[in-house]
Amino acid sequence: MLYPLASLESDKLNAIQNLEKVIGGPVVALAGVEAKTAELPEDQLQKLQELEEELGIVLVAVRPN
Known part of the structure; x- marks a missing residue:
């Protein structure tokens, strides 16, 4: 399994950005790819x-x- 950066729709990106504000740091979104x-x-x-x-x-x- 490989984990490249995920492509995100705006609602998912907003949810992650809100989480970053809550936890006080960056969050990286990855997507699983079978390999x-x-x-x-x-x-x-x-x-x-x-x-x-x-x-x-x-x-x-x-x-x-």
Whole structure:
């Protein structure tokens, strides 16, 4: 399961913004997406991790359908 940022309708965004005011801090909305991660050989995993470090992001290799 992966969790990208959720696309929100205005009523949901307003509800989250109201909650942020109540709790005094930001809230991030994520949406679940079914995905099976790929099992990579060590050399490919290392390349993925090096690119993550270089780009400053998280990468997930998934199995093609």
